[in-house]
Amino acid sequence: MSRESTTPPEGYDVGRENMFDFKVDDQLLEVVETDAKNFILTTVDEVFNWAKLSSIWPVTFGLACCAIEMMAASATRYDIDRFGAGAFRATPRQADLMIVSGTVTAKMAKRLKLIYDQMPEPKWVIAMGSCAIGGGPYFKYGYHVVKGVDFLVPVDVYLPGCPPRPEVLLEGLMRLQDKIRGRKGKSKAPKWVTDYAKKIPYRK
Amino acid sequence: MEPKAIFDLLTVHLGEGAAEYRENDIESWACVSVARIADACRFLRDTEGLEFGQLMCLSGIDWDGYDENGKGKSVAILGYEADGTPETSDRVADGELGVAYHLYSHTCDHKFTLRLRFPRDKATVPTVSDIWSTARWHEREAWDLMGIRFEGHPDPRRILLSEDWVGHPLRKDYQMPDQWLNVPLRGQPYANNPFAPADDAPAGDDTPAEG
Amino acid sequence: MATNDTRLTGWADQDHVPGIKSELLELNMGPQHPATHGVLRLLLHTDGEIVYKVTPVVGYLHRCAEKIAEGVDYKQWVVYTDRFDYLGPVTNNHAYVTAVEKLTELEVPARAEHLRVVTAELSRIASHLIALATFGLDMGAWTPLLYCFREREVILNLLERIAGGRMLYNYMVPGGVRYDLPQDNWVSDVLEFVTMLENKKLPDYNTLLTYNKIFIERTSDVAIIDRETAIDYGCTGPVLRGSGVQFDCRRNDPYSIYPQLDFEIPVGKGEMGTVGDCWDRYIVRVREIEQSCRIIRQALEQLPEGPVHAIELKKPVRVPAGAAYSRTEAAKGELGHYIISDGGTKPFRNKVRSCSFCNLQVIEKVGVGQMVSDLVAFVGSLDIVLGEIDR
Numbered sequence: 001m002s003r004e005s006t007t008p009p010e011g012y013d014v015g016r017e018n019m020f021d022f023k024v025d026d027q028l029l030e031v032v033e034t035d036a037k038n039f040i041l042t043t044v045d046e047v048f049n050w051a052k053l054s055s056i057w058p059v060t061f062g063l064a065c066c067a068i069e070m071m072a073a074s075a076t077r078y079d080i081d082r083f084g085a086g087a088f089r090a091t092p093r094q095a096d097l098m099i100v101s102g103t104v105t106a107k108m109a110k111r112l113k114l115i116y117d118q119m120p121e122p123k124w125v126i127a128m129g130s131c132a133i134g135g136g137p138y139f140k141y142g143y144h145v146v147k148g149v150d151f152l153v154p155v156d157v158y159l160p161g162c163p164p165r166p167e168v169l170l171e172g173l174m175r176l177q178d179k180i181r182g183r184k185g186k187s188k189a190p191k192w193v194t195d196y197a198k199k200i201p202y203r204k
Numbered sequence: 205m206e207p208k209a210i211f212d213l214l215t216v217h218l219g220e221g222a223a224e225y226r227e228n229d230i231e232s233w234a235c236v237s238v239a240r241i242a243d244a245c246r247f248l249r250d251t252e253g254l255e256f257g258q259l260m261c262l263s264g265i266d267w268d269g270y271d272e273n274g275k276g277k278s279v280a281i282l283g284y285e286a287d288g289t290p291e292t293s294d295r296v297a298d299g300e301l302g303v304a305y306h307l308y309s310h311t312c313d314h315k316f317t318l319r320l321r322f323p324r325d326k327a328t329v330p331t332v333s334d335i336w337s338t339a340r341w342h343e344r345e346a347w348d349l350m351g352i353r354f355e356g357h358p359d360p361r362r363i364l365l366s367e368d369w370v371g372h373p374l375r376k377d378y379q380m381p382d383q384w385l386n387v388p389l390r391g392q393p394y395a396n397n398p399f400a401p402a403d404d405a406p407a408g409d410d411t412p413a414e415g
Numbered sequence: 416m417a418t419n420d421t422r423l424t425g426w427a428d429q430d431h432v433p434g435i436k437s438e439l440l441e442l443n444m445g446p447q448h449p450a451t452h453g454v455l456r457l458l459l460h461t462d463g464e465i466v467y468k469v470t471p472v473v474g475y476l477h478r479c480a481e482k483i484a485e486g487v488d489y490k491q492w493v494v495y496t497d498r499f500d501y502l503g504p505v506t507n508n509h510a511y512v513t514a515v516e517k518l519t520e521l522e523v524p525a526r527a528e529h530l531r532v533v534t535a536e537l538s539r540i541a542s543h544l545i546a547l548a549t550f551g552l553d554m555g556a557w558t559p560l561l562y563c564f565r566e567r568e569v570i571l572n573l574l575e576r577i578a579g580g581r582m583l584y585n586y587m588v589p590g591g592v593r594y595d596l597p598q599d600n601w602v603s604d605v606l607e608f609v610t611m612l613e614n615k616k617l618p619d620y621n622t623l624l625t626y627n628k629i630f631i632e633r634t635s636d637v638a639i640i641d642r643e644t645a646i647d648y649g650c651t652g653p654v655l656r657g658s659g660v661q662f663d664c665r666r667n668d669p670y671s672i673y674p675q676l677d678f679e680i681p682v683g684k685g686e687m688g689t690v691g692d693c694w695d696r697y698i699v700r701v702r703e704i705e706q707s708c709r710i711i712r713q714a715l716e717q718l719p720e721g722p723v724h725a726i727e728l729k730k731p732v733r734v735p736a737g738a739a740y741s742r743t744e745a746a747k748g749e750l751g752h753y754i755i756s757d758g759g760t761k762p763f764r765n766k767v768r769s770c771s772f773c774n775l776q777v778i779e780k781v782g783v784g785q786m787v788s789d790l791v792a793f794v795g796s797l798d799i800v801l802g803e804i805d806r
Contacts, residue, residue: 060449064476064802065501067453068545069582072571075564090449107366108454108475109387111446137494139391141283141483143373143380144365147391163582230517231739257646261740263753263766274736276759281485304753304766306740310646310662317740338649341776349481364474364805373482 045183052096052122053177054084059095061115063102066129066163070101073166080166083173092118097176098153099169103131103138104146116153124180126172127155130162137162205314207232210254217247226319233304233317241305241320242330242356248307248316249335256307256316259332262342263306264350267321268299268376282379288391290380297377301327301352331356349374439467442787446475452549452794453801455775459787466790469782471775476805484765489515489732490588492765497583499769499803503542503746505534505574508587513670514741514752515589518734526721527591528672532714533605534574534586536707540612541570542746543700543707546798550697551624553795554633559624566616569608576601589732591724602715609708617705625701634697635688638781638793645691648780649773652748653703654797657683657696664744676713678706693796700798731760740768747771747798769803 062070074080074088081087089095092115104112116125127149130136135147149155156179159172211225211234223244224235236244248256269279282291305318320329331354333339343354344363351372354360361367368385371378382390439460446454454475460468480495487495496511497504509531516523523531548563571581576597578584586593596602624630640650645658655662663680665673681702683695726732736758742751748770755764774797782790 061447063454064478065498065583068501072564072568075568076561077565077568103476103478105475105477106384106387106389107477108446111475115447135391137498138478138483139284139288141281141380141486142479143378143389143482144477144479146387146389147288151388151392165581228737230737258649260649260742260749261751261753261766261768263764263768265755265764265766270763271736271757271759274758276733276757276761278757278759278763281482283486304738304740306751306753306768310660313667336649337647337780338773338776341772362474364477366474373479376485378482 046181049181049183053180055087056083056085056097056124056173056176056180057087057089057095058085058097058099059092059115059119060088060090061098061100061112063100063104063108064129064131066101066132069163069166070099070128070169073169078166078170080170080173083170083177085173092116093120095119096123097126098123099126099128100132100149100153100155101128101163103136104149104152105144106146107144109146109152112149113152124156124176125149125153126157126159126169126176128159128169128172129164130160133158133160205253205312207234207314207316210248210314210316213251213254214244214247217251218244231317233319235319235321238320238322238329241318242332242335244318245305245307245332245335253312254309255311256309257336258308258310259336259338259342260306260308260315261304262332262339262346263304264346264352264374265302265304266297266299266350266375267302268297268324270299279376281376284380284391287393290382290390292379293377295377297375298324299376300324301350303329303346303352305332327351328353328355330354333357348372351375437462452799455794455799455801455804457778457790457794459790461787464786464788466782466785466787469778469790471778473775473801473804476801478802478806480806481765481767484762486761488760489734489762492762493587494583494585497585499750499767499806500542500745500747500771500800501583501802502545502800503538504583505531505538505578505586506542506743506745507750508584509535509671510741510743510745510750511752512587512589513743514739514754515732515734517739517741518737518754518756519589519732521590521725521732523591523725524721524723525672525719526595527723527725529714529718530577530592530596530723531587532672532676533711533718534577534584534592536711536714537570537574537605539746540704540707541567543704544570546700547620547624547697550792550795550798551630553791554630556624556627556630559620562616562619562623566612573601573605573608588724588726588728589734590726591722593724593728595723602718606712606715609711613705613708617701620701625698631687631694633788634693634792634796637688637693637789638785638796639689640691640777640781642691644777644780648777650748650777651773652744652746652770653696653699654748654774654777656681657699657796658691659683659685664742664749668742670741670743672714675717676710678710678713681706693792696796696798733760734758734762742768745770747800747803748774750803767806769806771797771799771801771803775799775804 074086127133132149135145138145157172157176159168161168215223218240222237222240226233226235248254271278282293284290300321300323302321307316333343343357346352348362348364349372439462442459442461444457446456456472458470459466483495484492493508496507499507544563544567548560551559575581578586640658642658642660645655661680661682666680681699683690683699687694734756736756738755740751740753742749750770751768753766754762757763
């Protein structure tokens, strides 16, 4: 906890020598308590979000040419592992990101939905490549091509390109990380945190 | 061996009237009648001196709307419009279907082409999958995309499209599907297209750079 | 497939204990799987570990390329050819433009032919590098994957400098290539890369993988395709050459400037096991990389001056009416196009005979009697690409 939360606001006459040796009035106590609790919960949110974004594990869902650029992004030159996302899981049950890289065809659509449903919450989807965004070059005469993966699953980040360079995939990953960073968590703080909040020294 | 010599041997075996020879600078072919194709292929594979052990390619062809004058005015196929809905047309197709066989011999190092043509409502051809095993998948694809039945095929299912797909897409009168079993196949027009030309921009030509 | 067609090797007989009843287990190696190369689905009927029946199910990447060919121009369709074998895309371009030029009377300038061969062979090396990498990965070897991707990055950079794209180029047109050499020292960079590949990297791969005892044990005498089966099933490329048949479209059905170039056709000889096993197909690919380096060096030394396209790029290609089948040696095998033209700017019918489509079919015969992990090795050695199979 930073020092700012334990020092009283500017201009307030403390009337004491020792930091812990003062009597605080109730209004300030209420403000300080809510601030402290909000701060703790916000910090907890930040911590959890930071953990989530630093270890996004994708599921191996390479469909077509973009999959090769995804593999190149996880190779040595454009190492995706430095973002924490290098552990590609083969099973969707252990993954939290689905990078749809390649054309989604009508025959594959059901399987894509199955893989998406098997991923546990929270999960994100990156639509990589123009085929996954809007059908790509197969828009006009593609009778078997789904014109964009957002007809099937909700997409968080769209990456243009045919295929997008690995740097574009890394940028998309960073945008997704920004999206996760600003996420308001629905989880409550654990009990040890709320107990500690009650034991803050300036509360008598 | 020259294609004409191969064709002469073939006619000797098949008899008169079963096959015709079409001479061409680039690729000559033999036009065989549908009932004798399996016989012809077996002869071409098993004879000494011909030994066509490999079927390079088996293609299904839809001749509907072909421009016989060679001016490039064949009937256009139907696709999706710019806003994603399928194009429709009332034209009824009545052309013939065809199959082309391209054979190659590793031992004698010569090639040969056979072609069939048959009407649309009698689209059944004897199979050659017991002669060359590679024809199994080629014939399944011809059935799947073109709707040509091969009698005697051990596994006549669709191969590229799903089993419950309706229609044969490579036909010239195929209309693009709007959806298939609740999987949407139509496109989606842009809601706000940042790359659309401004309202007061002069109307340009949208066709691709040609001539 | 009829059950009396199943052919069991010595493995299956040993496991049957009399008096114990067992059933075949239907196992699905689904379209999403780390070991299948793309969205391939294999339906296996296994008895324990031994496979009695393999049924490949394809079509999960069917992108309607042949229908699109009837709707777009000859020049515009070159973009879609890249997406067939997306590991070595320039070879697919080469196959298509050769097929179109067979029907027209376009004279491709000599400089364009040389550039075509150089870029196609670089793409072939890139495709074979991935074949080696993923084959090693299927066997459990991680290092060759990273090494091969590192080499592939250099090739992709070189091709990006000349063609503009990193992985899919759209580099050729019927009548030539789109772009001439860049103004920097591209030629010397290519020669430097080729020399480094031959002298330092291929010996590395040979030490790591090719002559590695574990790799040899896992791949020799596994999934033997004999000569008659290979020809009957229409296999081409390293699959056919690994079975001992000396056939290469660049030599037997020559096109472009290959008659003037001096290179060998590597053929599997059964050095580590039987002719036609997985190791033979693998070593054919390694030796083809060496031969491609030779071809690149010769083509660059003989590079003439001149224009790089026969027609202006703005003009459409009008092909006289006719029909022809033409085949070239793509990275995975024989890629053929049967183009029927009606005299206009769009083809009337373009049938693509892709190598992986015919190569994969052999798994229905040869996969029977293998163990599941040998089947994975077999699929890896066939080196299929689903973009080609499904088109």
